[in-house]
Amino acid sequence: MEALELCRAHREALLVAVGVLSGIIIHVTIFIKSEWHLQAPHIFLQFCALYIAFPILANNLQDSLAGEIFHGLATWAYGYLAGLVASILVYRTILHPLTRAGYPGPWYAKVTKIWHVWAARNSKNHLVLDELHKKYGAFVRTGPAEITVFHPEVFMAVDGPRSECAKAEWYDIIHPSMSLVTTRYKPLHAARRREWNSGFTTKALLEHEAKILKYVDKLDQCIEADAKSGKITDMRNLLLWFGFDIMGEFVFSKSFGMLETQKWHHIIVRLQRALSLLGPMTPLPWLVHIAFDLAPRVSVLKDWFDIIAWCQSQMRDRLTNGSSNQSQDLAYYLMEKDAEDRDAFESDKFLWAAGDSLLAIVAGSEPTAVALIAVLCELGKHPEHTDQIYEELKDVDALDLKTLVNLPHLNAVIKESLRLHPALLTGGNRKTSDTGLTIGGRFIPPHTTIVAPRYTIGRLEDCFEQASEFIPERWTTRPEMVLNPAAYAPFGTGHHSCLGKTLALDTMKFVLARILKNYRFRPAPGDDSLSALETVRDQFTSNPGILKLQFEIRTGTT
Known part of the structure; x- marks a missing residue:
């Protein structure tokens, strides 16, 4: 025995x-x-x-x-x-090569990224990384194979014309669905981007801007009604409704109708809930895929898949029944413009368009609304800039884009707001190739994920004098305050830059010109600090807090 x-x-x-x-x-x-x-x-x-x-x-x-x-x-x-x-x-x-290279960072970051999920549990990843920068410097090891780089050269290094970096694992978030934004294979991304370019030609932009002006009118009517009745205006809701209504029209020729009903569309409510996943879960793509594959109908995960299915059904309906108006939309440029027959949407091209529609709605609506909220917050804190913009606007046509483009202080205020409050606070991770990469004289080994937080880089004191202060004049009369313009990249760089940059900026100018020419505004009672930006959440795109304003119609306007 x-x-x-x-x-x-x-x-x-x-x-x-x-x-x-x-x-x-x-x-x-x-x-x-x-x-x-x-x-x-x-x-x-x-x-x-x-x-x-x-x-x-x-x-x-x-x-x-x-x-x-x-x-x-x-x-x-x-x-x-x-x-x-x-x-x-x-x-x-x-x-590990990062250990041998001696990159500093929390000791536990060498072992796992699970710490990051806990640290970002309140969707404040931009502040988590900002604190790491203050403690460890410009290059911080934030994961077993991840470096967070707080250096102005990082944007051109990872996305410039000579860069060999690819998008990191996070971009497989909607796998097996496909979209321009999430494509990691460079030749495929380049081919798809060429198709998208047709939707952003000068002719196409003029069509899009004509649609935008209709919704600027609706936004103006909502503000005017509140101003006449003495009501407080919830600008966060109005601007998000405005952004999503525009993108519904842009993608499907079908508005969500939220500005008219003054209510959230049910699918956008679910989209907002689904995006809340991206705050704490972004550091662990593998955990996201476990959740998506094994619990797709549970709680907020169900919202995510229902939204994808909704976008597919809307795209199929749009391609079956055609556009509801005479102008062209994204479906036309991506599916119909060069299609040989009306059954093209049965192929992989439909899957691409369905994925692109989801990303277009998210990437095109929220960032524009967030940027407008940031501008209004800063103007509320610094009303002297509102007065300067009004002086530029009072004798010009607020609907003439050529005029708005040439108003120096309006454009400087927008640019300064985007520097301090980029729509993409920490997202946009890249991965080095087989040869690695050198940034600011530091070699980063092959197959290393690089995080480049725009929130912190846009506030570096060695790139901008008084970097944390809102000083629009740095872009006009005080250019010496910009020490390194490479640190300013709110729309990305190179072949990964935002295709909708021009459209987004034009939209902002139309909205701000209309509001600032027609109204005075101040913070609503009880929110003198305008806390929308202090309560912003990092959910890949930023999600600001409540912004409530008291509007007053300027004398001589209706």
């Missing part, structure tokens, strides 16, 4: 040793050499089988051959897990 027990102990020790060795070998030869976030759900299920199902089966089938087999597999699995974890820890803390 003792010999049998000894033999069993030796066998289990051997199985554990083989498991440990297997874990090390699999990590070194397989896991360490490629991306695994898309396979995370399958790996998770395999681990559940190894560490939950096999021990249970071994226990329930005792004194049988099957029980012995499952017991052996479970024993091997414990050794495998120990070897895998040990190999990961040794590699990340001692052998």
Whole structure:
């Protein structure tokens, strides 16, 4: 009996040793050499089988051959897990190129990104990274294979014409759906971007701007009604409704109708809930995929998939029934303009257009609304700039874009607001190629994720004098205050820059010109600090807090 027990102990020790060795070998030869976030759900299920199902089966089938087999597999699995974890820890803390290069950062960041989910749980990732910059400097190791770079050269380095960087794993967020924004394969992105370009020609922009002016009128009517009745205006809601209504028209030729009803559209409410996932979960793409694959109908995850399905149905309806007006929309430029037949949407091209429609609605509506909220907050805190813009506007046509483009202080205020309050606070991660990358004299090893937080870089004191202060004159009469213009990149750089930049800026000018020419405004009672920007949440795009203003119609306007 003792010999049998000894033999069993030796066998289990051997199985554990083989498991440990297997874990090390699999990590070194397989896991360490490629991306695994898309396979995370399958790996998770395999681990559940190894560490939950096999021990249970071994226990329930005792004194049988099957029980012995499952017991052996479970024993091997414990050794495998120990070897895998040990190999990961040794590699990340001692052998990893970022460790050898001596990049500073929290000690736990070498081991895992799970800390980042906890730190960003309140969707304040821009402040989390800003604190790390203050503590560790311009280059901070924020993950096992991640560097956060607070240096003005980073934008051109990762997105410039000579860059070999690709989009990082986060951009597989809607996999297997496809879109221009999330495409990681460069040739495919370049081809798709060429198709998008047709929707942003001079002729197309004129058509889009004509639509925008209709919604500027509706926005103006809402503000005027509040001003006449003495009501407080909820500008956050109005501007978000405005942005989404425009993008519904831009994408599907169908407005969400929120400015007219003064109510949130049900699908936009669900979209807002779904986007809340992107705040705390952005640091761990693999965890997002586990949740999406294994619990797609649970709580806020259901909202995400319902929104994708809704965009697909809207695109299919638009392509089946045609546009509701005479001007062209995104569906026309991406699907109909060069299509040989009306059945084109049955191909992969439809899947592209459906994915693009979701990203266009998010990327085109929220950032514009956020930027307008930022401008109004800053003007509320610094009313002297409102007066200066009014002096530029009072004798000109607020509907003439050529005139608005040449108003120096209006444009400087917009530019300064975008510097301090970019719509993309920390998002836009890139990944270095096989050759690595040098930024600011520091070499970043191959296959390293690079985070470039616009929020902090736009406030660097060695790039802007009085960097945290709202001083629009730095873009006009005091150019010496801009020490390094490379730090200003609110719309991105190079071939990954925002295609809708011109349209977004034009929209902002139309809205601000109409509001500032027709109204005076002040903070609503109880919110003198205009806290919308202090309560902003980083959810890939920024999500500001409530902004309530008291408007007064200027004398001589209606």
